[in-house]
Amino acid sequence: MANEKLKFTCDYMEGAHPLIMKELLSTNMMQTSGYGLDEFSESARDKIRKACGAPEAGVYFLVGGTQTNATVIDALLRSYQGVLCADTGHIAVHEAGAIEFGGHKVLPLPNTDGKINAAQISAYMDTFLSDESHEHMVMPGMVYISQPTEYGTLYSRKELTALNEACRRYHLPLYVDGARLAYALASPDNDVTLKDLARLCDVFYIGGTKCGAFFGEAVVIPDPALIPHLFTIIKQHGALFAKGRILGIQFDALFTDDLYLHIGKSALDCAAAIKSALKENGYRFFLETPTNQIFVILENEALHRLEKHAEFSFWENYDDSHTVIRIATSWATTKEHTDALIELLKENRA
Amino acid sequence: MANEKLKFTCDYMEGAHPLIMKELLSTNMMQTSGYGLDEFSESARDKIRKACGAPEAGVYFLVGGTQTNATVIDALLRSYQGVLCADTGHIAVHEAGAIEFGGHKVLPLPNTDGKINAAQISAYMDTFLSDESHEHMVMPGMVYISQPTEYGTLYSRKELTALNEACRRYHLPLYVDGARLAYALASPDNDVTLKDLARLCDVFYIGGTKCGAFFGEAVVIPDPALIPHLFTIIKQHGALFAKGRILGIQFDALFTDDLYLHIGKSALDCAAAIKSALKENGYRFFLETPTNQIFVILENEALHRLEKHAEFSFWENYDDSHTVIRIATSWATTKEHTDALIELLKENRA
Amino acid sequence: MANEKLKFTCDYMEGAHPLIMKELLSTNMMQTSGYGLDEFSESARDKIRKACGAPEAGVYFLVGGTQTNATVIDALLRSYQGVLCADTGHIAVHEAGAIEFGGHKVLPLPNTDGKINAAQISAYMDTFLSDESHEHMVMPGMVYISQPTEYGTLYSRKELTALNEACRRYHLPLYVDGARLAYALASPDNDVTLKDLARLCDVFYIGGTKCGAFFGEAVVIPDPALIPHLFTIIKQHGALFAKGRILGIQFDALFTDDLYLHIGKSALDCAAAIKSALKENGYRFFLETPTNQIFVILENEALHRLEKHAEFSFWENYDDSHTVIRIATSWATTKEHTDALIELLKENRA
Amino acid sequence: MANEKLKFTCDYMEGAHPLIMKELLSTNMMQTSGYGLDEFSESARDKIRKACGAPEAGVYFLVGGTQTNATVIDALLRSYQGVLCADTGHIAVHEAGAIEFGGHKVLPLPNTDGKINAAQISAYMDTFLSDESHEHMVMPGMVYISQPTEYGTLYSRKELTALNEACRRYHLPLYVDGARLAYALASPDNDVTLKDLARLCDVFYIGGTKCGAFFGEAVVIPDPALIPHLFTIIKQHGALFAKGRILGIQFDALFTDDLYLHIGKSALDCAAAIKSALKENGYRFFLETPTNQIFVILENEALHRLEKHAEFSFWENYDDSHTVIRIATSWATTKEHTDALIELLKENRA
Incomplete structure (x- = not known):
């Protein structure tokens, strides 16, 4: 792992x-x-x-x-x-x-x-x-x-x-x-x-x-x-x-x-935890969503750092220096992975 | 006629x-x-x-x-x-x-x-x-x-x-x-x-x-x-x-x-004459065109008056009180009809 | 001609x-x-x-x-x-x-x-x-x-x-x-x-x-x-x-x-005359039709001779030595052409 | 069962x-x-x-x-x-x-x-x-x-x-x-x-x-x-x-x-056994096949008797009193079921 x-x-x-x-x-x-x-x-x-x-x-x-x-x-x-x-x-x-x-x-x-x-x-x-x-x-x-x-x-x-x-x-x-x-x-x-x-x-x-x-x-x-x-x-x-x-x-x-x-409940719990972490750490949302998909605007450099440890979905180029990514949770997402991602989001922002 | x-x-x-x-x-x-x-x-x-x-x-x-x-x-x-x-x-x-x-x-x-x-x-x-x-x-x-x-x-x-x-x-x-x-x-x-x-x-x-x-x-x-x-x-x-x-x-x-x-020459001549008349009489163009189609923005009232004597093509509603119409000439358009239209455009504007 | x-x-x-x-x-x-x-x-x-x-x-x-x-x-x-x-x-x-x-x-x-x-x-x-x-x-x-x-x-x-x-x-x-x-x-x-x-x-x-x-x-x-x-x-x-x-x-x-x-009457008259001539001269019909299309089975050699003077529509190969052709008359078919075709059919058969 | x-x-x-x-x-x-x-x-x-x-x-x-x-x-x-x-x-x-x-x-x-x-x-x-x-x-x-x-x-x-x-x-x-x-x-x-x-x-x-x-x-x-x-x-x-x-x-x-x-081997073994039984018992084949599908022509009465105990695929009506059915084996067909079918075919024919 x-x-x-x-x-x-x-x-x-x-x-x-x-x-x-x-x-x-x-x-x-x-x-x-x-x-x-x-x-x-x-x-x-x-x-x-x-x-x-x-x-x-x-x-x-x-x-x-x-x-x-x-x-x-x-x-x-x-x-x-x-x-x-x-x-x-x-x-x-x-x-x-x-x-x-x-x-x-x-x-x-x-x-x-x-x-x-x-x-x-x-x-x-x-x-x-x-x-x-x-x-x-x-x-x-x-x-x-x-x-x-x-x-x-x-x-x-x-x-x-x-x-x-x-x-x-x-x-x-x-x-x-x-x-x-x-x-x-x-x-x-x-x-x-x-x-x-x-x-x-x-x-x-x-x-x-x-x-x-x-x-x-x-x-x-x-x-x-x-x-x-x-x-x-x-x-x-x-x-x-x-x-x-x-x-x-x-x-x-x-x-x-x-x-x-x-069956979607745990996915939403994980997503909620990730959204909170994103907010607390000053990440910028592309739009707010009430379900299991989270859209975040990242500086390209920050994205590259994150991508060494985690995979997201590319959504679109926001501007020359920013990218919109999608973080998706699912019925199968574990608390362990969620916590690890939150840790990563904290570290990376710091 | x-x-x-x-x-x-x-x-x-x-x-x-x-x-x-x-x-x-x-x-x-x-x-x-x-x-x-x-x-x-x-x-x-x-x-x-x-x-x-x-x-x-x-x-x-x-x-x-x-x-x-x-x-x-x-x-x-x-x-x-x-x-x-x-x-x-x-x-x-x-x-x-x-x-x-x-x-x-x-x-x-x-x-x-x-x-x-x-x-x-x-x-x-x-x-x-x-x-x-x-x-x-x-x-x-x-x-x-x-x-x-x-x-x-x-x-x-x-x-x-x-x-x-x-x-x-x-x-x-x-x-x-x-x-x-x-x-x-x-x-x-x-x-x-x-x-x-x-x-x-x-x-x-x-x-x-x-x-x-x-x-x-x-x-x-x-x-x-x-x-x-x-x-x-x-x-x-x-x-x-x-x-x-x-x-x-x-x-x-x-x-x-x-x-x-x-074959398109006379159509363009007629169109040019109509465009001149429109300009001279203060009509407003939807866009300027170099060919046989002329797009004009008319007040709806003016349009209704004109339509008693001439037929155009409805193009789109410009706003609540204006309409865009298309005036089209063709290889078959006569000088007689063109002059009559110009006269009509003049009268109507006055 | x-x-x-x-x-x-x-x-x-x-x-x-x-x-x-x-x-x-x-x-x-x-x-x-x-x-x-x-x-x-x-x-x-x-x-x-x-x-x-x-x-x-x-x-x-x-x-x-x-x-x-x-x-x-x-x-x-x-x-x-x-x-x-x-x-x-x-x-x-x-x-x-x-x-x-x-x-x-x-x-x-x-x-x-x-x-x-x-x-x-x-x-x-x-x-x-x-x-x-x-x-x-x-x-x-x-x-x-x-x-x-x-x-x-x-x-x-x-x-x-x-x-x-x-x-x-x-x-x-x-x-x-x-x-x-x-x-x-x-x-x-x-x-x-x-x-x-x-x-x-x-x-x-x-x-x-x-x-x-x-x-x-x-x-x-x-x-x-x-x-x-x-x-x-x-x-x-x-x-x-x-x-x-x-x-x-x-x-x-x-x-x-x-x-x-x-408008189809003259076409049918011409077709009737051609059908009669075909019958009289022993031609073989592919099927009998009551309208303006006539389907005839020809020996390939006879077909080649006819084709020097007239055009028909190829229909299908009947067997190795015979071909089915279609003779079509129309509203525009003339009596002159019909007579000439009949003459040709007679000559060719002889 | x-x-x-x-x-x-x-x-x-x-x-x-x-x-x-x-x-x-x-x-x-x-x-x-x-x-x-x-x-x-x-x-x-x-x-x-x-x-x-x-x-x-x-x-x-x-x-x-x-x-x-x-x-x-x-x-x-x-x-x-x-x-x-x-x-x-x-x-x-x-x-x-x-x-x-x-x-x-x-x-x-x-x-x-x-x-x-x-x-x-x-x-x-x-x-x-x-x-x-x-x-x-x-x-x-x-x-x-x-x-x-x-x-x-x-x-x-x-x-x-x-x-x-x-x-x-x-x-x-x-x-x-x-x-x-x-x-x-x-x-x-x-x-x-x-x-x-x-x-x-x-x-x-x-x-x-x-x-x-x-x-x-x-x-x-x-x-x-x-x-x-x-x-x-x-x-x-x-x-x-x-x-x-x-x-x-x-x-x-x-x-x-x-x-x-x-994976298809056992299906073919079962099919072979069924085909033998069919032959031995005088059944009539619609066509002979070397794979897992068997096509048999049955008298409709015989079919109705068989259908009380077994299901086949209707293929087509052969004539007024006969029907073609398909017997299909598969990778999952058991010897037990095959033997039971053979028994049924024997009994029914008798």
Whole structure:
């Protein structure tokens, strides 16, 4: 350990939560049907429906975030429609054009700390509809947000309600990317529950890959009639997992005894400790976040010193002499590593 | 005429230049092969090659601008690449997602009077290439500009040369949308010739629809090896015109006796007269343009008065009490109509 | 003429019917709105609605057949659906993958003389729906036929009614490609009227390019609610014609005094004369057709002799020593040329 | 167990081989980089390169078969090209149009026991290239086969060599879908090694999901220069697995001590025993296969009796009174279950 660097690069460096591994192991030689038609998947779907207060919801398990976004967005849009989102949205920047690959334009709106708001949706739609040549333009067909956002910020229930109302007014389905949803649910600053999501969104996904699962994301469609033939659409996108039970087992474990609701807690505790240390030692935040991602502006020299002992995620060049880095904790971050990082941050500042 | 409105809405309100109509009529009952394999198309291709100083150029005739852009861009890009352009570019705004329909992301850069510059290309590419996660992002695969731009402005030879150099440095083909190219070529402020285009761009198209043809655009590829199997790509895009000779006859006429080089002249004369009148009468320009499109900021009341007698193109709301309109002249604009418009502008201002 | 070959290659070798040219010429300098919003297009739409007995029909003018097929099929299908058609269908073979470019699979059924029948549709759908893994397969979403077919054959009203019933049963819109529809309407063997098409199909197009127009196809959607936002879909496909009135003027002329219903008559008269001559002189038909395309099996040597004086369309190699050729007449075929061809066929056989 | 049915439905009913589970478990809390940049993936790549005798090969780990096929085929084809394959090929039938979703036509050739041969490729290409209108058609851009095929049959080294030669002649990359490759490699009738595949194909994938892995497929590109930017293409297809090391660990285990070469052995032993029993008891084979899939024609009554005690895969209706079923063994099939099935087959026949 002495010569190994501390790693706070991202929230998917480890495998799976031990309870998940245990279930995967104990069920390993059982024989089940493929494609999510097994009993584990059925059980996981039931538990998720209950947790979301959406007894009729369609629940589908996919493998990863980009795949899920591309599949859901293709399923929600008509061929000539585009998707409104923050200009920092994952689909706008970091999915290598997966949405455009499906034929759809990403329509970016200026973000505020990674978020967009209801007024922006309304303004965009009003301008669009009043434009004489709007039939020559891409018709917005849905809204994409993420909770937490790519910047680790949160939509409040009030903000989400306003977005829901704006979306309804313009007949735009609202889709929430919950790749890191566990870190929202565990945040003391959060007031949006799974039930709120099921009530206020048309589709959302519960992220597994970054939240303690080996891998996998659970798509929830409170009113499944919204997307007919999603099974086939998933298959068409190469997103149908043959041994579906592997996904089912994981989400069954995550939704047993509310594990998913708590799994982000230790990550937030570690993040809180790191944030305090940063503040106490005079570090400068790029923005304040209530979840497991911390964005800090460092002098490049300080960064080089830190990087001898720890790994972070490069975020962006702030100016010629400063860099924005991201420190990410996760369900697997240990107190030991957190303390070591805090020590390092203290020393380095001195 | 007394009760008819003056129309300065756009540059495609009439049919074709009389010389073109004459040729279409005189050849009407001749029998030729389809798909551009006829003698008229061959003659037109030769004349265009000569006018461009590009004896080896591939020349293809398509029907309209959006179709041409979508076809050429699909042909130039690999499946995972996107196209850099001004955020005001026709492909970015007014083609209903035709580029995304082909699977490609439009990568908009902030425009200055409708233009982008070499430094922007370099900066974008440097940032992209130095981004650790650029393999997760859409790879820029070409640059799209228009000459004149959507705002009627012109790239100078120097600017185009700089763009060419930046594009070469990053292995980005440079494509020029010349929907209104005749109005650039006829502008006293223009120093970019067809030969410059053939030398400095990888592909460009010579616009017919807005420049005196019935319809049609001529794609020029100075080094045709750049795009193998373009014929099939055109067919795949539904852009292969069965009676290709109708396009060939038009471009043959446009490139006989340098008609294309002069056809925009009267439009520019009319535009100059209108611009003078606007200045003299204290109108406010949205931006200054050296071609056939004039952008004026009008008080909404003044606009309503004018609209009783003339039609313009709505451009955008400037503020609550002002509107930007576009006045467009064309090869077909008459001195009579121009004088009448000037009179109207005078009266209205008084 | 002495040294020029007779041309019976296809039905789009000439320009336009003189009445169309006259209208295009006389309206040339009029100023109209673009994109089909002009009065000529409106008049043409009205006349077509009347001719089809479909007063509410949506009517859209596009430029060519492949473009029309790709646009309509994309508009009718959901992203995960495919289109059933004859394996000889134009979309299956000769559109360079334009349907797949839009993301849709072409699902070919074995043809009989270029046609498919209701029983095939039912059998395909029953097999599909009873296949346990049909959700892993492309879901058929519509049926494409052409009238006349690529082999010049005709669907009877009875056959079309049966297709309509099968399509209704399986919720498959029925689309008819009428690229050569005028030659069906003028055929003595035809009993399917425009009104039948409007009654029995969900979408069909009235072909102009091969039927006397300069170019253009008129898409008719008896119940326009079937395809919302088709204008935008057309634009997205690069199929929106800027000077829409050019298409409108042509179809207005074609639907004045029932021109379209009669324009194929002379082509069929010429074809009948040629067929008689072929029979009398012992030529062998590849199949019998009631329209303007004639398919003949020739010994290769006989073909070479004929080709010195006349041009046909190569169809396929019949066997090592025989070739199938297509002789096509058109609205523009003259009696003089027809007689010369008949003479040639006689001489050559002797 | 007494009342549980025997399951011979498919080869992906269980989890993973115990050695794989052990490795996944023992490495679970290690921290590694994402996206396949970890040391396990690197080790697996090295071992695969060695096993294939392809020291320069690009090796990429993806999640499932349809995803892999769609990604590789999109990467190999230009936008206007299609893929030749057997009409029974997985991409032609059972991938819900994933290839068409990427814009490419699947060009099916008639299969013989699931296979196509070099002469068919040559004949198709010769006919295509000699067709006057081939530029209006989809250009074949590659060949897809599977080893073993969807019918469990095998290409011999001689057949693969001939395919390789035909492909080279027409510049068609040859791609092999190895979803069940372990069952080919373990077959006594097989003479195609991994080294042969690396020598004779342009791309192939080593199937994990059906061959003892939890999930995952390893794409091998002997000459990686063939596909630039595949990482981005994988991301664009939603096929980039975040915790890449989970795939790396599995393939590292599969290529340790030649596990992959032996893992199919017990499946083939069980299949051989079942085949013998079938023969001895007078069952009728749909076709003879040298791998782990057995296709039997059963009277429907016999099938219903058997189905009370065992599950198979429905394959197709043979005629009104007979059905073709598939019996599949796998790496996880036990001798106990095999003996029980044999007993059942005996009893039932009697």
